Amino acid sequence: MIIKMYFDIRKARVEDIDRLVEVINVAYRNQFGRSWTTEKDYVKGARISKQQLISDLNNKNFELYIAQFEEKIIACIGLTLMCEFVEIGTFAIDPDLQNLGIGHRMLSFAEKYIRDTYTDVLNINLYVLSVRKELIEYYERRGFNRTGVVDDYPITAEVGIPLIPVSLVERTKKIR
Template identity: 30%
Template sequence: MSEVYRLATADDAERLLYVIYEAYVTIRDLELHWPAANADLALIQDNIENHECYVLEVDGQIAATLTLSKGLHPRWVSEWPFVKWFAVDPAYQGQGIGSKLLTWMEEAIIRDKLGAPAVTLATAEKHPWLLPMYERRGYERIQSADPGNGDGTMHLLRKVVNAALFEAQHAR
């Protein structure tokens, strides 16, 4: 099994539309107002063009995707990079593919390329398994808010990826 981590290109948009749409079934069922859950091809193309959209290919097929946001997330104020649009093709779920991509993002991109001490992401409390999954991976809740749109409580989570740098920056 060959694995390739890379930035998505415009040629990947249709495949990413499929992966994200299929992976976000639970998000739509819960009626969460997440842009990726109902993305169309134009929104996928915009995500690729305006953010760092990464993919994990398995044997030449995009199996998972995760985006490093290049803009400020309107709901959260954080000094650390923010990741979003994490999705694994259902055909690859349960095989550790998503875990590999997230670990790679945390280490190769956030810690090593950007030199950031921590990474953030957000999720909904009412989602049945996302919050516990991220907490098992070492993410901790640092902010909570109810956007008032029916999503319920949303949590901003942080994971420290370089403890020494984090401590040095936050020692007071």
Template identity: 35%
Template sequence: MDTAPPRDEARLTYRDATDADVDALVELIESAYRGESSRAGWTTEADILRGQRTDPDGVRDVITADGSRLLAVEREGELIACCQLEDRGEAAYFGMFAVRPGLQGGGLGRRIIAEAERVARASWGVSEMHMTVISVRDDLIAWYERRGYRRTGKMTPFPYGDERFGLPQRDDLQFELLVKELV
């Protein structure tokens, strides 16, 4: 069996995002989740939420907050993905995960989340990774379950009325906590 990494994996670089990356990160995140461009990938939220997914202030807050990192993932100098990591004591929080829509479905996300888990363990010595996912996103939750995350049934309300998080197209949105033990 060939144990060499896939060719694309060898070309990926991970770095902490900086203030200079904010506009490109907002564009990436928006393209992966909202609007017509998001339909090129499978992670779109366009049918359940309209409006923005994030904004420059939100991205900048993640970059500058204590105990927080926004990993920028590049291939040959091009920003193709990102994810947020936040130290929460025993656990790290994983969020703001975006992969350029045309690159989704080829294993890139799986490699990035594995690297994010490795970085969280190495940086903070955490034993768990936490994330929240909109509970009606069955395909996305199933994808995370295949990566070892488990549903907890713990729900938090969607911030209806706060347009910074989008314009809901249905009234049953809430976030479910998913958890993975990091060993």
């Protein structure tokens, strides 16, 4: 059975912060519901704090878009302008609502928005934990290719502590 959810996408606002922190941390660090994107077995601790999100939202090169269903925030995707590319991050779907096409639609929205808004941008980049094979395969199906760039996990960024050796692998998608 296919379930189709209709939701609105809009730019995040200050009053969204508490719910966004909850959605992001639950999506990245917990395992329940329909979740398949969790990092629970690989990284412990919060993915983001309220202060980190406030700081991100105050960054002029960062935009955060949310999916809202019946007044409830159910997903988000962050875009950071980096000269010739935009980096996608802070991409989270409420675990109870995963596998319903929300992530697909959010990523499609982000790609179109970047293409239409940032006319000088050539690529969209993102990073994935090296051990997240199923997520890497998902992004490959969406046209994100390996760049060969592998970075150490950013322990000093206060985005969690690895439980096993992990790194970040960069993926890229040409949009022009």
